[in-house]
Amino acid sequence: MMVEKNISQAVIRRLPRYYRYLGQLLEEDVEVERISSHELSQMMKVTASQIRQDLNNFGGFGQQGYGYNVKFLYTEIGKILGLEQNHNVIIIGSGHLGQALANYKSFGKRGFTFTAMFDKDPKVVGTKVGDITIKAMDDLGAFLKENQVDIATLAIPKDAAEEVADLLVENGVKAIWNFAHLDLEVPRDVIVENVHLSESLMRLSYDLNQNKGEYKKDAYKSR
């Protein structure tokens, strides 16, 4: 069965959530065969029609009276998300955030392998985070020349981020997971996925403000 590659950005942004719920179903019962859009809808708290529309992108699953084949759908979504292949990930910055990311067990399960960590502070260079020995920032360029790096994580303050990003790009890194609170300037063939925590906190503050006094219909909605 061919999977359509022309999937809208809105659907793509929802795929990781489908992947998570399908994965949970398989974790709870490895023998689970199928799920109806109605059941999935109740679990995920989105409408069944939204689910049918989204999953229609993956071709002939949701047959009336059958529902979706859980394992097949999970595998296909995983393929679309690129999770069936290994990605080598490095982390720049060995502060608390960098260490938190290095320690996430679930990343490894999904094919993201942390291969190196860099810091400019000589006091931490040579110390270990899990199995990884922290390297000096000065060695980043050489490391990039000698090793395949698929994703570079920026867990450093924004003042230093642009310069490091330039070095990454010069050495062929095509994907940056950016936690620094700025919009990096990179060539168009380099992907930047931003995690701007303070913007997330501001949205929460906005919603909290709106909620004071008025009932908010979709406050619980996941986003």
Next chain:
Amino acid sequence: MMVEKNISQAVIRRLPRYYRYLGQLLEEDVEVERISSHELSQMMKVTASQIRQDLNNFGGFGQQGYGYNVKFLYTEIGKILGLEQNHNVIIIGSGHLGQALANYKSFGKRGFTFTAMFDKDPKVVGTKVGDITIKAMDDLGAFLKENQVDIATLAIPKDAAEEVADLLVENGVKAIWNFAHLDLEVPRDVIVENVHLSESLMRLSYDLNQNKGEYKKDAYKSR
């Protein structure tokens, strides 16, 4: 000048970014008076027409030939985002992620005050993170009864998150900043802002996959 309160969710989600760029302008030059939609458009890499549409929500700013009053717009957006008032924030979980969040200097500047941190590990209870002494999870309920908590941050694994969220909700917390990788079940008047890092990494992986081979027009776009 009255500010319209009926602003679309899409605009709201973009406000923190406007707020950041306007704040940067003021940081660089506290005397800066105005900026044209064209200049702002070049800085933010969105179209000038998008900016005009978004900022029209804030009433009579963008006069032709004048542009926007930077300080006024910054202040108004701050008000809408609820940043002119103080929010007491607690953090559940004193691991690397919790500590990273506790140490973010910029949160304090925007009116988010970290007032307490909790952990279930007796070995860390009583130790300090910055100025804050880590309290025992068993004391969370009593703390919530005695102190105003506006936002509770969940920086704990997903297995423990639902139970803690229930306790928060029972004790009147109306906003949860959730880093645990699950969708919390909370009453409709409780706001949950999710930061699902592994879903962010999956979107990056998806884009990286798509990029192999084909030129991707909007790869650099901030999101």
